[in-house]
Amino acid sequence: MGDPSYQHLAPAYDLLQQDLAPSAWADYIQKLEARFSLRCGAGDGQDGRTLLLDLGCGTGSISLEMLRRGYDIIGIDVAAGMLEQAKSKAARMRADDDASLPEPLFLQQDISQFELYGTVDLIVCLLDTINHLVRPDRAARLFRLCANYLNPGGLLVFDLASRRHLSRTLGNRQFFQIYENHTLIWHNRYRPASQISRSEMVLFTRRTDGCYERQDIAIAEKYYSPKQVRQWSRAAGLQLIDPASGSPEDSRTAIPPPAPAAERRFYIARKPQANEGLSYESE
Structure with a gap:
């Protein structure tokens, strides 16, 4: 989460999210990456693994599911209590399941001002995290930072709470x-x-x-409209893709999201490659 108030919710957060089903979210992320990512070559993770950045990672449920699937993980959250839970879960997972799993890196930072030492291959920002940035300028800055740290052809996968x-x-x-x-x-x-x-x-x-x-x-x-998301993406130099239609790709089969579309709207943005221009649907 991107809200420091979640610090006090950390001990009970996984109970509140007990219907989350991290495996379903991980399936969705992997399907989107397989279809829409244009990243070339080895990943920026150890031994060429895909390096995933989870913004507003909370207690790490989705991050750690992606770790199990072969991704290297950087998780960022502003709440120290959330990160303590994530680190404890990661330690238990590596001790109980597979000690050879790489150790995830969890960082306490504001997601609208985060800093990394290098680029990443895939960024996710899920579970209404961007809605917690109630100042639009902070949300816009998050998009610019994602574009800065994302490798060409890589994806930013995020969701926003619907008005409903x-x-x-x-x-x-x-x-x-x-x-x-x-x-x-x-x-x-x-x-x-x-x-x-x-x-x-x-x-x-x-x-x-x-x-x-x-x-x-x-x-x-705060509710943010699709028009606002298009503006942020365009200003950051990211290409917004419709996961249902596949535009601008020819994608005839929709990828169902892991949560009801009436409650959350899911988005994919891609950093263009050097020879790829930006294109957008009409507003």
């Missing part, structure tokens, strides 16, 4: 979730004028002495 998700599914509603050691009370407000959804949460976590510790959490997400 923010205004109706979350809307002006209250949620109450109880787990064995955590209880979450969630009050949501959506403002049509700003198109910002604000969530005020109270998380109670049971301690070893049986008492509960309270954390107050505030999270905001």
Whole structure:
């Protein structure tokens, strides 16, 4: 996630995302890469493996599934607690499953200002992460940074929460979730004028002495339209591709996304190769 408020949600985050199905998301990413990536030659990872950058990696569920599939991983998140969970999960996975797996690199950075030492072959930014950048200039800067660090022909795969998700599914509603050691009370407000959804949460976590510790959490997400995404992509020098039609490629079979399209809109942007110009659908 790109929101520092997720720091306090870290201990309970995987419970809240227990329906995530990382394998389905990894399948989707790999299918998109196989169809649309034009990257040539060996990857920038160790021994020529594909180097994947996961922006807003959270507790690393999708990153680590991609690691299992042979990718080298860099995960970036602003919340230290999320990264601690990701590192612990990676250590357990390497100890229990395969000690030969490369160690992922998890970095605590703001995804709208991240810095790397070199380029990467594939970038993902999933689970509404960009919506947490409620200032459009920060979102635009993220696209420019992705274009800067992405190898020619490589893909940026991302999703954005739909207007329906923010205004109706979350809307002006209250949620109450109880787990064995955590209880979450969630009050949501959506403002049509700003198109910002604000969530005020109270998380109670049971301690070893049986008492509960309270954390107050505030999270905001902003709706961004497809037109805005096209503008950011064009300004960054990225070519936006429609995963359903395959434009500008001839792709007759749609790749189904891993989550309902009514709740999230999925995008692919590609960094053009040196001899490839930009093309866009009409707005």
